[in-house]
Amino acid sequence: MPFTELPHTGDIRYRVTGATREELFADAAKALFSTITDLDKVEAKDERRIEAFGQVDEELFINFLRKALDLFNDDGFVARDCRITFLGIDGSDWLCSIQATLTGERFDRKKHPYRTEIKAVTYHGAELKQTQEGWKATFTLDL
Amino acid sequence: MTKHSELAIGGIRLVQRTENSWEIPKEGGMRVPGRVYASRKMLGDLDHDRALEQVKNVAYLPGILEVSLGMPDIHWGYGFPIGGVAATDIETGVISPGGVGYDINCGVRLMRSNLHLDDVKPKVRDLVVALFAAIPTGVGSEGAAGTLSIEEVDRILNGGVGVVIRKGFGSPEDQERIEQQGFLSWADASAVSDRAKQRGSKQLGSLGSGNHFLEIQVVEEIFDEEAARVFSLEKGMITVLIHSGSRGLGYQVCDDAVHAFTRIGREKYGIELPDPELCSVPLHSPEGEQYWAAMAAAAHFAWSNRQVMMHVVRQVFRETLRMPDRTLGMDLVYDVCHNIAKKEEHVINGKKQMCCVHRKGATRACPPGHPDLPEIYRETGQPVLVPGDMGRASYVLKGTQKAMTETFGSCCHGAGRVMSRHASMRACKGRNLRDEMDRFGVEVRAHGYRTIAEEMPHAYKDVSEVVQVMHDEGISLKVAKLRPLGVIKG
Numbered sequence: 001m002p003f004t005e006l007p008h009t010g011d012i013r014y015r016v017t018g019a020t021r022e023e024l025f026a027d028a029a030k031a032l033f034s035t036i037t038d039l040d041k042v043e044a045k046d047e048r049r050i051e052a053f054g055q056v057d058e059e060l061f062i063n064f065l066r067k068a069l070d071l072f073n074d075d076g077f078v079a080r081d082c083r084i085t086f087l088g089i090d091g092s093d094w095l096c097s098i099q100a101t102l103t104g105e106r107f108d109r110k111k112h113p114y115r116t117e118i119k120a121v122t123y124h125g126a127e128l129k130q131t132q133e134g135w136k137a138t139f140t141l142d143l
Numbered sequence: 144m145t146k147h148s149e150l151a152i153g154g155i156r157l158v159q160r161t162e163n164s165w166e167i168p169k170e171g172g173m174r175v176p177g178r179v180y181a182s183r184k185m186l187g188d189l190d191h192d193r194a195l196e197q198v199k200n201v202a203y204l205p206g207i208l209e210v211s212l213g214m215p216d217i218h219w220g221y222g223f224p225i226g227g228v229a230a231t232d233i234e235t236g237v238i239s240p241g242g243v244g245y246d247i248n249c250g251v252r253l254m255r256s257n258l259h260l261d262d263v264k265p266k267v268r269d270l271v272v273a274l275f276a277a278i279p280t281g282v283g284s285e286g287a288a289g290t291l292s293i294e295e296v297d298r299i300l301n302g303g304v305g306v307v308i309r310k311g312f313g314s315p316e317d318q319e320r321i322e323q324q325g326f327l328s329w330a331d332a333s334a335v336s337d338r339a340k341q342r343g344s345k346q347l348g349s350l351g352s353g354n355h356f357l358e359i360q361v362v363e364e365i366f367d368e369e370a371a372r373v374f375s376l377e378k379g380m381i382t383v384l385i386h387s388g389s390r391g392l393g394y395q396v397c398d399d400a401v402h403a404f405t406r407i408g409r410e411k412y413g414i415e416l417p418d419p420e421l422c423s424v425p426l427h428s429p430e431g432e433q434y435w436a437a438m439a440a441a442a443h444f445a446w447s448n449r450q451v452m453m454h455v456v457r458q459v460f461r462e463t464l465r466m467p468d469r470t471l472g473m474d475l476v477y478d479v480c481h482n483i484a485k486k487e488e489h490v491i492n493g494k495k496q497m498c499c500v501h502r503k504g505a506t507r508a509c510p511p512g513h514p515d516l517p518e519i520y521r522e523t524g525q526p527v528l529v530p531g532d533m534g535r536a537s538y539v540l541k542g543t544q545k546a547m548t549e550t551f552g553s554c555c556h557g558a559g560r561v562m563s564r565h566a567s568m569r570a571c572k573g574r575n576l577r578d579e580m581d582r583f584g585v586e587v588r589a590h591g592y593r594t595i596a597e598e599m600p601h602a603y604k605d606v607s608e609v610v611q612v613m614h615d616e617g618i619s620l621k622v623a624k625l626r627p628l629g630v631i632k633g
Contacts, residue, residue, distance in 0.1 A: 007563045009192045009219040036282060058419075059405065066398065073342055073391060107282065114590045116597075117282050117352040117633065119245040119394045123405055123419035124221030140221050142245045142394075143353045143564070 002027035003034075006138065013125065013140045017133075021056065024128075024135040026082040028061070029068045029102065032121070033078050035141060037112040042080040045105040052098045056086070058126040061137060064098055065121040071102065078112065079104035116143050152186050155195040163215070163612045167195065172417070173202035179213035180555075180612050188561045188604065189217070197224035200417045204229060205425075206236020208491050208498055212550055214505050215612040216559030216604065220244075222420030225504035225560075228553045233486055233497040237414065237423035238431045240400040240438070242501035244482040247396060247438055248445035249355075249388030250506075251479060251528045252321070253539065254453060255374075256460075257472035258381040260361045263628070266464060267586050270359060271629035273459045275588040278357060278452055279349040281633040282590075286390075287348030288312070288451050296340045296392075299347070299447050300332035300440035307347075307447040312454040313475075319517045321478040322507065323485075325446040330439035335392070336399050339437075343392030343444055348451035350387050352590075352633025354598060356533060357452065358384045359629040363536070366621040370541050373523045374476055376623050383473070384537055384625070385452050386530055388482065389445035396441045400434045426499055435484075442483060449478060476539075477526040479506045481556045489551050500551045508542035508554035508619045527619045531558045531606025533598060533630045534583040538610045540619035554619040558606035567602035568593065586629040594632050 002023070006013040014031045018024030033039060048071050052064040071077040079102035087097045119142040128137045147159040157165040157179070165186070167177030177198040181189070189195055194217045201223055202211040208230045217226035222241030231237055263270070279286055288307075291299075299306045304325030308318055318324050332340075350357060362380045365371045376382070389396075404422040407430055408414045414423055424431045457473050464471070484501045491498065509516050509525035516525055527540040535558075546552050562570065576595050580587045589595050613619045 005565045007191070007566065009194070009560050009563055010225050011221060012564060063402070066402065070338070073395070074338070109282075109284075114282050115593055119353075120398045120401075122221040122241075122245075123401065123422070124241075126419070142221055 003031040008140060011140055011143050013138060016137045017135065019134045021135050022084040022086065024137055025061070025064060025084045025098065025100070028065060028137060028139065029079060029082040029100070032065055032068055032118070032141070035115060035118055036072060037078055037107065037115055039080045041112050042078050042104050044080060044103040046103070048077055048102045050100045050102070056094050056096055058128050060098070061128045062121055062123055062126050062139065064100065065139060068102065069118060069121055072107070076107040077104060078107050118143060150186065153190050153195055155199065157186070161616060163616050167199055169202070173199055174207050175202050175210050177202055177211045177213070179217060180215045180616060180618070182608065182612055185215060185604065185608060192219040194219045194224040198227065200421060201227055201229050203416050204231060204237055204239060204421065204423060205414055206232040208232055212553070214553070214555040215609045216504070216555040216557050218559045218561070220503065222418055223501070223503040226555060227503045228500065228505045228551055230489060230498035230500045230551045231426070233426060233499055236426055236499060238426045238434060238484060238499060239421055239423040239501060240397050240404060240434055241420045241422065242503050243397065243438060243484050244503050245394045245397040246388035246482055247393035248442035248480045249482045250445065250449065251384055251386045251481070251530055252449050252453060253476040253528050254383040254456065254473050255376055255476050256381045257470060260379050260381065263381050267359060267629045270459065270463050271586045271588050271631060273463045274357060274456065275631045277455050277459050278631065280590065280631060281352050284349050286346045286451070287455050291344045291347060293340050293344060296344050297332040300335055300443055301330060303327065303330065303443040304446040304450050307450050312451045317450065317475045320475040321446055322480055323515070325443070327439035327442055329436055330443050331436035332440050334433045334436035335396055335440050339392045339395035339399065342395050343390060346390040346392070347448055348455065349390060349448070350452065350631070350633055351390055352594065355387045356630050356632045357456070358533070358627050360384060360537065360625040360627050362623055363626040364624040366623065367541070370523045370622045373520065374526050374539060374622060375474065376476070376539065382625055383456055384530055385449050385456070387449055387452065389441045390448060392444045393441040396437045400437070403430065438484065442480065446478065477528060479528050481506060487552065489547065498551065500553070502553055504556050505553045506556045508546040508552055510542050510544040510547055527554045529555055529557060529606060529610055532600040532603040533587065533627055534580065534585055534600035536606055537625045538606065538621060539623040539625070540610065540613065541622050542619055543617055545617040546619060550618055554613050555609055558603040558609055560602055561604050562602040564597040567599055568596045570601055571596040571599060585627045587632070589632040598632060
C-alpha cells in the first residue's frame with residue numbers, strides 16, 4: 001500500500017511513502033481522493049491540471065493537496081491517478097514548480113460509493129522528508 | 144476535598160486543582176498554564192491522544208490570557224484540541240483561525256414540540272425516511288434552498304439569519320432564540336473569497352457529513368423543573384436537534400486564512416508557534432481584521448443553514464403527521480455555536496476587560512442576568528446544548544456565574560471521540576450495526592455503512608459522564624436529558 005491510515009481521534013491522518021518525490025506526491029493525492037470515494041469505481045474519463053510552486057517542503061506539499069481538493073470542491077472532480085513533474089527553477093533541486101495531471105471523472109452519487117466529505121487539508125503534523133529508503137510524508141485531513 | 148495529586152498522562156504533568164479539573168503547569172514557551180476538566184477516569188482516554196499537548200501548544204499564543212482550557216469532551220484535533228477554549232487580549236493578542244476551526248459556527252439548535260412520545264412512536268420511521276429525503280446529506284449534495292446567486296449569498300453573509308427568515312424560512316420569533324440573534328455586526332461579505340461564496344451558493348440547507356446529524360428525540364429526564372419550564376421542555380416531549388455548520392463556505396474561509404497566515408504570521412509578525420496549524424496574526428492587523436469580518440460572515444451562513452433545515456423539519460412533520468403548525472408547536476429552544484471567536488467582556492486579574500474568546504468545540508454558557516441573553520432566558524441562564532452520540536443521549540444545561548469566573552463563560556459541546564474513525568470501523572467488523580441501533584431503539588438513515596460504523600456510540604465518550612463533570616464543577620447545571628429516537632446522518 002502506498003499510503004496507510006495513522007490513528008487520529010478527531011480526523012484522518014495518512015502516512016505516504018514513495019521511492020521518488022513524484023511517486024509520493026501522486027500517492028498522497030490518491031489518499032486524499034480515496035477518502036471521498038472508492039477509487040476502483042472511478043474511471044479515467046477526464047483530466048485536470050494543477051500547479052504549485054515553492055521550496056520542496058511541508059508547506060508546498062500541503063498546498064499541492066489543497067489544490068487537488070479544490071478540484072473536487074469546484075466541480076466534483078475525483079481522481080484515480082496522478083502524474084507529477086517537478087520542474088526545478090533555474091536548475092534548482094529544492095525550488096520547484098510542481099505540475100500535476102490528474103485523471104478521473106466527476107463524482108456521481110449513483111456510481112461512486114460515498115465515503116466522507118473532507119473539510120480541509122490541514123498543516124497539523126505535516127511532514128515531508130527524504131530518507132535512505134525513499135520519500136515519506138504524513139498529513140491530516142479535517143473531516 | 145480529597146487529597147490532590149499529580150499525574151502524568153502521555154508524558155504531560157497534571158496537577159489536580161479540584162475533583163474534576165487539572166492544571167498543566169507553565170513550561171517552555173507557554174505564556175499561561177493549561178487546565179483540563181475531566182474526571183480521573185476520563186483522563187485515561189487521553190493517554191493515547193495528543194489533546195493535552197495541544198492544550199500546551201495553545202498556551203504559546205501571543206496575548207493569551209490566564210489559561211488555555213480543555214473541556215471534558217476534549218480530544219485530539221488539528222492545532223487547537225477539540226474542546227479547547229482560549230481568550231486573547233483584544234489590544235495586544237492574536238486571532239488564530241485554527242482556534243475557530245474549518246467549520247466556522249458549526250453548532251446545534253434544539254426544537255421543542257407539543258408532541259408526546261406516544262403520538263410519534265409509531266411514526267418515527269416515516270419521519271426519519273421523510274427527513275432523509277428532504278434534507279440533503281453527504282458528499283456532493285445540493286442544499287434544500289437550491290442554488291443561490293452570489294448576490295443572494297452576499298446578502299446572507301452581510302445580513303445574518305434574518306435574511307433567510309424574511310425569505311420565508313421560519314418565523315421572526317426564531318431569531319431571538321439564536322446566539323447573538325444570528326447576527327454579528329462586523330460581518331462583511333467583501334472579506335470572503337469568491338471560491339468560498341461559490342461553494343456556499345449550492346449548499347444552503349444541507350447537513351454535510353461526518354459527525355453532523357439531525358435527530359428526533361424524546362425528553363427522558365428533567366433535572367431542573369423550573370429551568371425546563373422556561374426552556375419549554377417537559378418529560379416525554381418530542382424534540383429535534385440539528386447539528387451542522389457553515390459547509391464549504393466556512394471551510395474555505397478558514398482555509399484561505401490558514402494558508403495566508405502560516406507565512407504572514409511568521410514572516411511579517413514574527414509569531415512562532417509549535418504547530419503551523421495554530422498560525423495567527425494580531426487581531427489589530429489588516430489580515431486579522433479581514434479574517435474577523437470573513438469569519439462573522441461565515442457564521443451568518445451557518446445560522447442560515449440551520450434555519451433553512453429547521454424550516455424543512457417543520458414542513459416534514461406537518462406533512463407526515465398531517466398536523467398544522469399550531470398543533471405541532473415546533474418552536475426553537477436555542478441555537479448555539481461550537482466553533483467561533485467572539486469579543487466578550489470578562490474579568491481578568493480582578494479587572495473587567497474585552498477579550499477575544501476562541502471556542503474550538505465548546506459552547507458559550509452565559510449566566511443568569513447576562514446582557515447577551517434574550518429576555519426569556521435572562522433569569523435562568525443560557526440553554527447550553529450538548530449533543531451526545533447517536534445511541535445514548537444529549538443534554539440541555541444552563542449557564543452559571545462559575546463559568547464566567549473559570550472558563551470565560553464556556554462549557555463542553557458534545558461527548559468527544561475516544562476512538563479514531565478507523566478504529567471504530569475495525570471494531571464494527573462482524574457486527575450487525577442496524578440490529579445494534581435497533582436495540583438502542585434508534586432508527587438510523589445514512590448514505591453508507593461506513594458513516595454508521597465510524598459514528599457508532601462506542602467511538603465516543605459517554606456524554607452523561609462528560610456533562611456530569613461540568614455539573615459537578617458548577618460550570619453548567621443539568622436541566623434535561625434527551626434520548627434519540629431517530630437520526631439522519633451524512
